[in-house]
C-alpha cells in the first residue's frame with residue numbers, strides 16, 4: 105500500500121466529519137418536514153434510547169438533550185435558559201431542561217435553524233434521572249400528546265438480573281410497542297427490528313475499535329472532546345441505519361490510519377502536538393465553551409484516552425452488543441447498561457479499568473452543576489480511585505449549557521495546577537538532586 | 543553568590559522572596575497588589591532586594607575581620623538597625639520629593655491653570671509638613687512598599703486641614719491620585735545606593751565608645767562607620783539580580799512572566815508549607831479571594847487539592863467587608879472576637895448576607911465581639927468543608943495566608959479541627975503570608991539546578 109500524501113491525509117480526516125454533518129443536516133430537515141411529509145415524530149432521551157425500535161416503525165426520533173447541547177455549542181443556550189427562568193424555572197433546575205423549554209418559547213427552531221416538529225409521542229425511557237420525568241411532564245402539558253414510560257431499574261450492583269431484563273421486556277411489549285402501534289397504525293415488525301439491530305451491532309464493533317485505539321501512544325483520538333463527535337450518530341438517530349454503519353466504518357479507517365502513522369488526535373487547533381498527559385475523564389463536557397475548554401487541554405498536551413461521558417448512550421466496550429437473535433432482551437440490556445444507570449461501585453470499577461487499560465497518567469472529574477445523575481458521589485469516586493490506583497485525580501466544576509457556570513479563569517487555574525501536579529509527581533521518579541527541596 | 547526569586551501575586555498583596563543556592567531566604571518583600579501586577583511585582587522585588595542587601599550587609603560585617611564579633615553584636619548591630627531605619631526614611635523622602643514634583647506639575651497643568659497658584663500655595667506647605675514629619679519620625683512608619691498608603695494617609699490629613707472653598711479637599715485628593723500613579727510608575731535609579739549613602743552620612747553612631755571585650759582601648763566610633771561604609775561598598779557591588787524567577791499567585795493568568803516561569807499557586811503553597819514545616823501533610827491557605835485545601839506527601843509534592851474559586855465567601859475579603867461594616871481595621875477584628883464570651887451563631891457565609899446579618903444582630907443588641915466570634919466560626923466552617931473535600935486532615939496541618947495572622951480565625955479553626963479530626967498538630971508560621979512566594983523560589987532553585995545540570 106502506498107503512503108497517502110499529506111493532502112490526501114487531510115482529505116481522509118475530513119471525510120467522517122463531512123459525512124456526519126450531512127447526516128445531521130438531513131435528519132433535521134426530515135424533522136422539519138415531518139408535518140408535511142406525515143412522518144411521525146417521537147421525542148426521547150439519549151440514555152436508554154430505543155432507536156432501532158422507533159426506526160422499525162418508521163418514526164423519526166428527536167432528542168431534546170442533543171438539541172440542548174447543540175444550542176449550548178452555538179451559544180444560544182444562555183438566552184433560552186433566561187427565557188425559561190423568566191417563566192419561573194428555578195436556577196437549580198437542570199439546564200438541559202431550561203434550555204429546551206426556552207427554545208420552545210422562542211419558536212422551537214432547532215440547532216440547524218430548521219423548525220422542530222411537535223411530538224406524536226413522548227417516549228420516556230427512565231434510566232435513573234428523575235428530571236427526565238419532570239421534563240416530559242412539562243412537554244406533555246405543552247403538546248398534550250401521549251407519554252409512554254419505560255421504567256429501567258437501577259443497577260446498584262453492576263449486574264443485570266434476569267428479573268430486571270424481564271421487567272423491561274414486559275414494558276416494551278405492553279407499553280412501548282402498543283404506543284408506537286397506536287401512533288403509526290403499523291404493527292410491530294420484529295424482522296425489521298432485527299435487521300436494524302444487526303446494523304447496530306456492526307457499527308458498535310467499529311465504534312469500540314475507534315475508542316480502543318486510544319491505547320496507542322500517542323493516542324490517535326481524544327475520547328472526550330473528539331469522542332462526543334464520534335458518538336453523535338450512534339447516540340442520536342443513526343443507530344441501526346446504513347448511514348450509521350458507513351460512518352463508523354469510515355471513522356474506524358481514518359483512526360486506524362492515524363494510529364499507523366503515529367499521529368495524535370485532530371483538534372480544532374490542529375493536530376495535537378506532543379502527548380504529555382494521558383487522562384481519563386469522568387462527567388459530561390461543558391458545551392457553552394466547548395472549544396475553549398478543549399483548547400485548555402490541547403495547549404498542555406493533554407489527551408483524553410477514555411471518558412465515561414461517551415458511555416451515557418450505551419456501554420459497548422465491556423462487551424454488550426445489540427443482538428438480532430434476542431431483540432427485545434438486548435434492547436433491555438442496552439437500557440440497563442447505560443452509564444448513569446450504574447451504581448457508584450460499578451462506575452469506579454469502570455474508571456479504574458480505563459486507567460489501567462489505557463495507561464493513563466491520571467483522571468479528571470468535571471462536576472456539572474446541572475446533573476445529579478453524574479455529580480452525586482463524584483468526590484467519593486475520586487478518593488476511591490486515588491486509593492486504588494495511586495494516580496492523581498483532579499476536580500473541576502462547570503455546567504452543561506449554562507454559560508454562567510463556566511468560569512474560564514478558574515477552570516484553567518485548576519487544570520494547570522492539576523497538570524503541574526502530574527509533572528511534579530513524574531519528576532519525583534527522577535534523581536533526588538533535581539528536587540526543589542532535596 | 544547566585545540568587546533565585548519567587549513572586550506570589552495575591553489578590554490583596556504581592557510577595558517576593560530572594561533565595562540563595564543553598565535554599566536560605568536572603569530577602570523578602572511585600573506590597574499591595576492593586577490592579578497593576580507589573581508594578582506590584584517590581585515593588586515587591588525592590589523590597590526583597592533591599593531586604594537582601596541589608597541581610598548581606600549583616601553577613602558581610604560578621605565575616606569582616608576588622609570588626610571583632612563582640613563589637614558587632616553590640617554597637618554594629620545597633621548601628622545597622624539605625625541605618626536601616628534611616629535608609630527607609632531617606633527612601634521615603636526621595637519618593638516624597640518625586641510626589642511633590644508630580645503634584646506641582648499637575649497643578650500647573652492646563653486643566654487647573656486658573657487655580658494653579660491657589661493650589662500651589664496649599665501644596666507647598668502640605669509637602670513641607672509631610673517632609674518635616676518624616677524627618678522627625680524614627681523611620682518605622684516609612685516602609686516604602688506601602689508608600690502609597692503611608693503618603694495617602696498623611697496627605698489626606700493635611701489636605702483636610704488646608705482645604706477650603708477655593709481649593710476643595712476633593713481637588714487635592716485628585717491631584718494626589720494622579721501624582722502617586724506617576725511616582726509608583728517611576729524607577730528610582732540606583733535608589734538603594736543613594737539612600738544608603740545618605741543614611742550612612744546621617745545615622746547616629748552609638749553613644750558609648752564601643753569596647754571590644756578584653757581590649758583596653760575602645761574601638762573608635764569612626765572605625766565602626768568606616769567598617770560599615772566599606773561593607774556597604776562591597777554590598778553595592780554584589781549582584782543581587784535573581785538568575786531565575788518563578789511567579790505564582792491568584793493573578794496567574796496575568797502574571798508578568800513567560801509561561802515557563804509560572805507555577806501553580808497550589809504547588810507553591812504545598813512546597814512552601816512543606817519547607818517551613820516538613821511534617822506537613824495538609825495545608826489550608828486562606829487568601830484574599832480564594833481558599834485552598836491542599837494535601838502533600840512527605841516531600842511537599844501535592845497529591846490532591848480543592849479550591850473555592852466560584853464564591854469568595856469565607857476568604858480574606860469577607861473579613862475586609864465585615865471590618866468596613868463595623869468601621870474597624872481588619873487587624874482589629876481577631877483580637878476583638880477573642881474577647882467574646884458567648885459566640886453568636888451566624889448562618890450566612892455569603893459575604894454580603896453576613897453583612898446584613900451583622901447589622902440585624904447589632905440592632906438586636908448583641909455584642910460586637912460575640913457576633914464577630916460567630917462570623918469567624920462561620921468562615922472556618924467553609925474552610926472545613928473544603929478541607930473535607932480535599933481528603934480531610936490525617937496528620938500535621940499547616941495554616942497559611944493572610945487570614946492565618948488573625949488569632950480568632952486560628953482559634954475557630956483549631957476548635958473545628960479538634961472537633962472533626964481529633965488533636966492534630968497545627969502549624970502557623972509568622973511568615974506564613976510568604977508561603978506561596980517561598981514555594982515559587984524553591985521551584986526557581988530547582989530550575990537553576992537543572993540548568994546547571996546538577
Ligand code: SF4
Pocket residue numbers: 169198199200201233234235236444474475476477478504
Ligand atoms: S439531570 Fe442529568 S441525566 Fe437528568 S436530564 Fe439533566 S443532564 Fe440529563
